[in-house]
Amino acid sequence: MRMVGQxxxxxxxxAFVFLLPAVLGLIAFQLLxxxxxxxxxxxxxxxxxxxxxxHFIGWTNYVEVFSNEKSxxxxxxxxxxxxxxxxxxxxLGIMFAVLLNRxxxxxxxxxxxxxxxxxxxxxxxxxxxxxxxxxxxxxxxxALSKIGIEGPIWLQDDHWAMVAIIAVTIWKDIxxxxxxxxxxxxDISEDYYEAANxxxxxxxxxxxKITIPLLSPTLFFIITIxxxxxxxxxxxxxxxxxxxxxxxTSTIVEQVYRNAFQFNKMGFAAAQSWVLFVIIxxxxxxxxxxxRRWVVYER
Amino acid sequence: MLRKSxxxxxxxxxxxxxxxxxxxxxxxxxxxxxxxSPEPSPSPSPTASESDSPSPSAKPVTIKLLTYTANxxxxxxxxxxxxxxxxxxxxxxxxxxxxxxxxxxxxxxLLASGSxxxxxxxxxxxxxxxxxxxxxxxxxxxxAADTSFNPAIYKKLAYDAFNYNGKQMGVTExxxxxxxxxxxxxxxxxxxxxxxxxxxxxxELEAAQKLTDPKAGVWGTYAPIQxxxxxxxxxxxxxxxxxASGNPTVNSPANVEALQxxxxxxxxxxxxxxxxxxxxxxxxxxxxxxxxxKIAMVRFGIWNFGRFKDAPFKWDIALEPGxxxxxxxxxxxxxxxxxxxxxxxxxxRFLKFFTSDPDSxxxxxxxxxxVPAVADDAVMDAYYKQTPPExxxxxxxxxxxxxxxxxxxxxxxxxxxxxxVVEQLDKAKLGRITAQKALDNAQKxxxxxxxx
Numbered sequence: 001m002r003m004v005g006q007x008x009x010x011x012x013x014x015a016f017v018f019l020l021p022a023v024l025g026l027i028a029f030q031l032l033x034x035x036x037x038x039x040x041x042x043x044x045x046x047x048x049x050x051x052x053x054x055h056f057i058g059w060t061n062y063v064e065v066f067s068n069e070k071s072x073x074x075x076x077x078x079x080x081x082x083x084x085x086x087x088x089x090x091x092l093g094i095m096f097a098v099l100l101n102r103x104x105x106x107x108x109x110x111x112x113x114x115x116x117x118x119x120x121x122x123x124x125x126x127x128x129x130x131x132x133x134x135x136x137x138x139x140x141x142x143a144l145s146k147i148g149i150e151g152p153i154w155l156q157d158d159h160w161a162m163v164a165i166i167a168v169t170i171w172k173d174i175x176x177x178x179x180x181x182x183x184x185x186x187d188i189s190e191d192y193y194e195a196a197n198x199x200x201x202x203x204x205x206x207x208x209k210i211t212i213p214l215l216s217p218t219l220f221f222i223i224t225i226x227x228x229x230x231x232x233x234x235x236x237x238x239x240x241x242x243x244x245x246x247x248x249t250s251t252i253v254e255q256v257y258r259n260a261f262q263f264n265k266m267g268f269a270a271a272q273s274w275v276l277f278v279i280i281x282x283x284x285x286x287x288x289x290x291x292r293r294w295v296v297y298e299r
Numbered sequence: 300m301l302r303k304s305x306x307x308x309x310x311x312x313x314x315x316x317x318x319x320x321x322x323x324x325x326x327x328x329x330x331x332x333x334x335x336s337p338e339p340s341p342s343p344s345p346t347a348s349e350s351d352s353p354s355p356s357a358k359p360v361t362i363k364l365l366t367y368t369a370n371x372x373x374x375x376x377x378x379x380x381x382x383x384x385x386x387x388x389x390x391x392x393x394x395x396x397x398x399x400x401x402x403x404x405x406x407x408x409l410l411a412s413g414s415x416x417x418x419x420x421x422x423x424x425x426x427x428x429x430x431x432x433x434x435x436x437x438x439x440x441x442x443a444a445d446t447s448f449n450p451a452i453y454k455k456l457a458y459d460a461f462n463y464n465g466k467q468m469g470v471t472e473x474x475x476x477x478x479x480x481x482x483x484x485x486x487x488x489x490x491x492x493x494x495x496x497x498x499x500x501x502x503e504l505e506a507a508q509k510l511t512d513p514k515a516g517v518w519g520t521y522a523p524i525q526x527x528x529x530x531x532x533x534x535x536x537x538x539x540x541x542x543a544s545g546n547p548t549v550n551s552p553a554n555v556e557a558l559q560x561x562x563x564x565x566x567x568x569x570x571x572x573x574x575x576x577x578x579x580x581x582x583x584x585x586x587x588x589x590x591x592x593k594i595a596m597v598r599f600g601i602w603n604f605g606r607f608k609d610a611p612f613k614w615d616i617a618l619e620p621g622x623x624x625x626x627x628x629x630x631x632x633x634x635x636x637x638x639x640x641x642x643x644x645x646x647x648r649f650l651k652f653f654t655s656d657p658d659s660x661x662x663x664x665x666x667x668x669x670v671p672a673v674a675d676d677a678v679m680d681a682y683y684k685q686t687p688p689e690x691x692x693x694x695x696x697x698x699x700x701x702x703x704x705x706x707x708x709x710x711x712x713x714x715x716x717x718x719x720v721v722e723q724l725d726k727a728k729l730g731r732i733t734a735q736k737a738l739d740n741a742q743k744x745x746x747x748x749x750x751x
Contacts, residue, residue, distance in 0.1 A: 046711065047411040048432045135577035153575045158729060246725035261404050263714045 041270035061271035073247055074255045082230045084166040089177055097181035115175040122235035129168045130240055158248035161241050165249055177222055184218025213296040220295045224287050231280050252276050360642050363416035364394040367402040368632050375666040379659045383652045390645045417640040423460050423631045427710035430463035436636035437466045441647045452655045457672035460631040469635035470650045473669035476697045477600050477628040483613035485595040498620040507570035510595040519570035520596040524561050524728050526717045530705050531628050533557040535621035540705035547745040550738035558734040574728045601694050605667050616688045629701035712748050719744035
């Protein structure tokens with residue numbers, strides 16, 4: 001008995017020791033900053049004042065988040081982004097997943113190729129796309145001119161800049177989405193299709209009755225992740241348009257960054273990021289609720 | 300097995316601990332001030348280091364320096380620091396160069412954590428911000444006590460730029476301004492007179508109309524539409540972002556007229572590239588276009604002289620044409636000391652040396668690192684002699700009509716103020732709203748910003 005107890009204790013200690021570096025990192029770089037950001041969000045800290053000079057100003061920052069025109073614009077822009085991004089990436093993702101699920105020559109090469117943008121840095125990708133999307137000398141507009149379309153000055157035009165950002169983000173994320181969906185597809189047992197074939201089911205009803213329901217857990221994951229990522233759009237915006245022109249691509253995280261590090265309004269930025277947290281949290285909760293209604297789990 | 304290795308580990312730990320302990324003891328016994336000075340003190344008398352501070356030359360000190368203008372001039376900075384250390388054996392300067400794009404964020408973080416360097420470099424706009432936050436050391440008493448120092452060695456304007464509410468809180472290190480560059484060959488080809496100090500917008504436009512050649516892709520004149528260009532151009536028309544008492548006047552008739560002129564050059568007169576020309580909105584596109592001989596007249600900072608040293612055409616500079624009056628950008632970079640520095644004596648010696656000592660200034664000039672802000676023409680002669688451009692004295696003449704960045708009554712809002720105005724300039728530039736409407740909006744935003 002004693003031996004068993006000791007072994008258990010030893011294993012717990014070992015687990016604790018092995019976890020310690022990660023846990024310490026989590027506490028120091030995630031948990032503590034999160035907790036202190038709650039306090040900061042109720043203060044007027046400007047990064048330059050010492051702790052003793054900070055005033056706690058109650059809900060002022062939060063009130064400003066909801067009265068500040070720029071905050072509204074950035075939240076509105078994120079929803080515009082979502083509306084453009086979500087349906088397209090989901091449909092394209094399914095399409096690419098089905099295509100990549102084929103048993104053809106060099107399929108692994110295609111799978112790798114579509115994943116390359118995912119592992120490329122946003123900074124490098126954004127800079128290249130800025131060239132491609134150049135209104136006068138960019139490749140995109142050159143290609144459009146060949147089929148008789150005069151392309152807009154994408155990133156300098158407040159009507160088109162967000163469209164360009166959405167398109168580039170889809171291009172970059174499509175690999176991730178379709179690879180995950182591909183895994184989901186491959187997880188569906190062949191038996192269902194064989195049975196369906198025996199019953200003489202059409203391709204359409206196989207898709208609706210077998211593939212989509214059994215893919216729904218994966219789809220649910222993809223949609224949730226894409227939602228969260230959409231709310232946090234930042235890198236591409238900062239580099240491709242810097243939130244411009246005339247604020248047309250300003251997003252929530254972009255505003256948080258600008259307020260915190262360029263305008264020295266740390267308290268306000270912390271309040272903004274907590275509002276963002278609440279938005280993401282509620283959306284995820286809604287998704288969880290929806291999950292019970294349409295996600296089908298095997299077994 | 301396990302037990303054995305555990306025992307070895309335990310012994311090892313004990314040895315390390317005891318070693319540390321005895322080390323500590325030794326230190327404490329030998330000299331109580333050991334933690335303060337890094338060198339083992341030869342005379343371990345406790346009174347010398349603790350109570351009365353000894354003569355400053357006796358105790359070696361290290362001061363930290365953070366700079367951004369030295370980016371690309373690291374060797375020059377090193378030489379200047381070494382020259383200083385040679386004359387001040389007791390001081391070691393520990394410097395760090397950070398690119399401009401990251402400088403503000405880095406410095407702000409250092410300040411936020413209370414670990415800022417003893418000396419750091421700031422531009423005029425940020426100087427106001429930091430001075431207002433009471434982060435800088437007031438040098439006035441040190442200057443008053445230093446009999447060997449005379450502020451007249453600096454250009455007065457540049458020196459006074461680092462005076463905040465009557466307190467000298469920094470020393471100007473170098474300055475720069477923006478002037479009109481022109482391509483002589485393009486003027487010669489049309490047998491036209493070169494721009495001179497008498498030119499106004501009218502003469503500039505007339506010349507630009509003659510020089511513009513759409514077929515060859517040559518533009519008569521160019522200036523970007525952005526905040527810095529805006530605040531200077533409105534002064535050239537007698538306007539300004541603030542009136543004398545610090546109230547915003549963004550939508551004054553003079554300002555609206557000036558913005559209209561900036562837009563008209565491209566959209567009405569077509570002597571400048573189209574405003575939505577993407578290529579001209581890329582970084583350095585205007586510099587490259589001038590270098591390719593595609594722009595006849597353009598407003599550039601004097602820090603670009605080096606770029607056109609080997610241009611395949613003749614070029615020179617002139618004062619910028621204004622409308623009702625002349626106005627030129629003025630940018631001053633200076634060194635400030637942290638309020639928390641413990642080495643104010645060494646810091647002051649370094650500030651003085653770095654910004655005005657002939658030994659340091661000559662190195663700066665030889666390397667073409669901005670213009671030192673010293674008043675002595677003998678020192679400046681070396682700078683004037685470097686050509687092109689031939690009319691190098693224009694750099695100094697421009698200072699007679701300088702415009703400081705309109706930081707306004709609340710320096711801490713400077714970043715937000717810029718962003719608010721730029722957003723409206725963008726809308727006017729895109730043709731979504733009129734110049735009048737854009738500046739009305741900007742006026743409202745600036746008023747709201749300052750009322751908070």
